[in-house]
Amino acid sequence: xxxxxxxxxxxxxxxxxxxxxxxxxxxxxxxxxxxxxxxxxxxxxxxxxxxxxxxxxxxxxxxxxxxxxxxxxxxxxxxxxxxxxxxxxxxxxxxxxxxxxxxxxxxxxxxxxxxxxxxxxxxxxxxxxxxxxxxxxxxxxxxxxxxxxxxxxxxxxxxxxxxxxxxxxxxxxxxxxxxxxxxxxxxxxxxxxxxxxxxxxxxxxxxxxxxxxxxxxxxxxxxxxxxxxxxxxxxxxxxxxxxxxxxxxxxxxxxxxx
Numbered sequence: 001x002x003x004x005x006x007x008x009x010x011x012x013x014x015x016x017x018x019x020x021x022x023x024x025x026x027x028x029x030x031x032x033x034x035x036x037x038x039x040x041x042x043x044x045x046x047x048x049x050x051x052x053x054x055x056x057x058x059x060x061x062x063x064x065x066x067x068x069x070x071x072x073x074x075x076x077x078x079x080x081x082x083x084x085x086x087x088x089x090x091x092x093x094x095x096x097x098x099x100x101x102x103x104x105x106x107x108x109x110x111x112x113x114x115x116x117x118x119x120x121x122x123x124x125x126x127x128x129x130x131x132x133x134x135x136x137x138x139x140x141x142x143x144x145x146x147x148x149x150x151x152x153x154x155x156x157x158x159x160x161x162x163x164x165x166x167x168x169x170x171x172x173x174x175x176x177x178x179x180x181x182x183x184x185x186x187x188x189x190x191x192x193x194x195x196x197x198x199x200x201x202x203x204x205x206x207x208x209x210x211x212x213x214x215x216x217x218x219x220x221x222x223x224x225x226x227x228x229x230x231x232x233x234x235x236x237x238x239x240x241x242x243x244x245x246x247x248x249x250x251x252x253x254x255x256x257x258x
Contacts, residue, residue: 002238007032010085011235012077014068014126015095017044019196020146023224024092024231026052029059031232036081038066039095060085068095068122069114071129078129090142090235091130093123096161101201104159112160119164124171127186131179140183144234145172146227147188149250157201165190169246176244185243187234192250194222217252 011028015021016037025037029052037052039045042065049063062084066077082088097118100111127143134141150158151165168188176186193212195203202208203221213220227249233239234247248254 002236002240004233004236004238005031006232006236009033009089009235010036010081010087011089012036012038012081012091012126012130014038014066014077014091014093014122015146017041017048019198020191020194020224020227021092021094022048022051023228024094025061026055027225027228027232028235029056029061031236033235034060034085036062036064036077036085038064038068038077040065040067068093068126069117071125074122074125074129078126078133082133087137087139088130088133088141089139090144091126092144092146092231092235093126094146095119095122096146096164096198098158098161098198098201100160101157103157107160115160115164119161120167120171123168127171127175131175131182131184134184135182141185142235142239143175143179143184143186144231145186145188147172147190147246149190149192149248149254152190152246152248153254172246173244180243185234185239187239187242187244188246189227189230189234190246190248190250191227192216192222192248192253194224194227196224212253215253215256216250217256220251222249222251 013025016025017039045063052061066073100107147168148165150162155162172188
C-alpha cells in the first residue's frame with residue numbers, strides 16, 4: 001500500500017505567489033518535493049519563495065515569472081524547471097483570474113477574454129506541454145488543475161468564471177481517458193469558498209459570506225492549507241489509481257443543495 005510521499009518529485013505550481021497555490025507549494029516542499037513556483041510578477045513570486053523557505057528550512061523551491069495566458073512562457077517555465085530541478089513529475093495549474101463580479105449578461109468582452117485566457121487556455125496549455133514531456137520521456141506523470149464548485153453548479157455573480165471552471169472538469173475527464181495508456185493521471189480539485197484574494201468579493205461582504213457560511217455544514221470559510229493536502233495526495237504515488245476525478249473540498253456546501 002502506497003503512503004503519501006512526494007520526496008524528490010519535481011512539481012510545477014502556477015498561481016503560487018499567494019493563497020492556495022502558495023499553500024500547495026509549501027506542503028509539497030514540506031514533503032520533500034522540488035518545487036517550481038510561478039506567477040506573473042517577479043516581486044510577488046520571489047516573496048512567496050522566501051516565505052516557503054522560511055517555513056521549510058532547506059526547501060528546494062525556485063520562483064519563475066510566467067503568464068499563464070502566454071503559451072511561450074509556459075513552455076519556458078517547464079524547460080527551465082527541468083533544467084534546474086530535474087525531470088518533471090507533476091504540474092498543478094492553480095493560476096486563475098476573476099476580473100468581473102456581477103450578472104453574466106453584464107460582462108464586457110475584455111473581462112470575458114481574460115477569464116478564458118488564464119483560467120482555461122492557460123491550464124490546457126500547461127497540461128498539454130506537461131503531457132508531451134511525460135510521453136517523450138516515457139515517464140508517468142500527474143496533472144492537477146484547480147477547478148471550483150462554481151464549475152459544478154450555478155454560480156450567480158460569477159457565471160463566466162464558473163464557465164471556465166466547468167470546462168476544466170470536462171478537460172480533466174477527457175485528458176484522463178486519452179493519457180491513461182501513457183500512465184499519466186489527470187485530476188482536478190474543486191474548492192468551495194476559501195479565504196483568498198480571488199474570493200474577496202464574497203469573503204469581504206458580510207451578507208454574501210454569511211449566506212455561504214450558514215449553508216456550509218462545517219460552518220466556516222475554508223483556509224488555503226486545507227486544499228494543499230489533497231494536492232500533495234494527487235501528486236504522490238498514493239493516488240496511482242485515481243484519474244479523471246474532480247474532488248470537492250468545500251466544507252460540505254454542495255451537499256446541502258443550497
